[in-house]
Amino acid sequence: MSEKEPKTLLEFAAEKPNLKFFFTGGKGGVGKTIVAAGIAHYYAVSKGEKILLASLNPVHSLSSMFGQELWGGGIKKVEGVENLYAVEVDIKETVQRYKDQLSERLRWFLKWADIPVQADDFTAIASTNPAFEESAMFDVMLDLMLKEIENYDKIVFDCAAVANAVRLLGLGKIYDLWLSRMIESREEAMSLRVKLSFRKEKVKEEIKKDPMMADLLEMRTKMHEAKKYLNNPEATAFFFVTIPLALPIAVVKRFIAMVRGFDIPIGGVFVNMVIPEDVVKGKVTEYMENKYKEQLNYLGIIKKDLWPLVRAEVPLFQTEIVGIDMIAKVADAVANWEPQS
Ligand SMILES: Nc1ncnc2c1ncn2[C@@H]1O[C@H](COP(=O)(O)OP(=O)(O)OP(=O)(O)O)[C@@H](O)[C@H]1O
Numbered sequence: 001m002s003e004k005e006p007k008t009l010l011e012f013a014a015e016k017p018n019l020k021f022f023f024t025g026g027k028g029g030v031g032k033t034i035v036a037a038g039i040a041h042y043y044a045v046s047k048g049e050k051i052l053l054a055s056l057n058p059v060h061s062l063s064s065m066f067g068q069e070l071w072g073g074g075i076k077k078v079e080g081v082e083n084l085y086a087v088e089v090d091i092k093e094t095v096q097r098y099k100d101q102l103s104e105r106l107r108w109f110l111k112w113a114d115i116p117v118q119a120d121d122f123t124a125i126a127s128t129n130p131a132f133e134e135s136a137m138f139d140v141m142l143d144l145m146l147k148e149i150e151n152y153d154k155i156v157f158d159c160a161a162v163a164n165a166v167r168l169l170g171l172g173k174i175y176d177l178w179l180s181r182m183i184e185s186r187e188e189a190m191s192l193r194v195k196l197s198f199r200k201e202k203v204k205e206e207i208k209k210d211p212m213m214a215d216l217l218e219m220r221t222k223m224h225e226a227k228k229y230l231n232n233p234e235a236t237a238f239f240f241v242t243i244p245l246a247l248p249i250a251v252v253k254r255f256i257a258m259v260r261g262f263d264i265p266i267g268g269v270f271v272n273m274v275i276p277e278d279v280v281k282g283k284v285t286e287y288m289e290n291k292y293k294e295q296l297n298y299l300g301i302i303k304k305d306l307w308p309l310v311r312a313e314v315p316l317f318q319t320e321i322v323g324i325d326m327i328a329k330v331a332d333a334v335a336n337w338e339p340q341s
């Protein structure tokens, strides 16, 4: 096989026996969730591995796709699919914890600075920032990675539209810099007074007592643990999903560079909703013929620009993907593709 030929998902995965974390990303509505579910179903059913499928999209759709309630109460066993577990991540509690911490800090600061203002107003303003929810999602994702890594053979994360997903994963790099800086300045501020007494142990003791410092250090430890996997191509793969149309292809091309820039290993590309050739055999409407011609043009562009990265083409099915039987068909398509050059 030449370097220019694509590797199927299974060929790609065979080279990485310790691949643990799968992510799917792409433009809105292109099929990120069905591809994530297809990958998870394939490994659970055909390979007998214990799989966790986790939705990180604030607008969850696993429940409606599987036709069963998967929301609330953490990880659930998917009924009717052996070895498969799922979770629609709930960030409400994490956001509330952030808000409580923030108002506690603010209250302390306002009192310390003798400013007669209610901390709650500030907390409300600070926490309406969308980055607040994003970082809560990131936090929960890290927890899932680190807590569940021993409990599952693979974890498949279904992300929100690509910009959010990339920002979400990119937080890893940015957070790390930010945390180091915060920890440094906190250490400086705290130890200034104690430093004057030249007693290092005293500084350490003070640092341990400081709740803000404890939070920062805990987050940094978690971050470093998770980055061992998140930035490791043997452990993590980010898969783009596209459809054979101009905009979603452009989005993938644009984001490949960005994902690399954040040191997230790229797993490849799934091309979804490909109209099968036999649909246009025999007598077809002009509408269908044009649609098919348009697709051929975009498949040509994919071949030219992305071909070695393509892991599978998934056909456009006659109905939407709802229920386990349909998900099993997607699983077969994502895993058993035969590239035609
Ligand atoms: N190959 C396909 N054949 C038929 N229907 C499909 C196919 N792929 C996706 N669909 C349908 O298209 C819709 C969008 O798919 P999906 O929810 O997986 O996209 P998404 O990228 O996760 O969307 P979002 O950005 O909202 O998270 C769903 O209704 C799904 O059933």
Ligand SMILES: [Mg+2]
Residues within 6 Å of the ligand: 032, 033, 057, 061, 158, 159
């Ligand atoms: Mg989705």
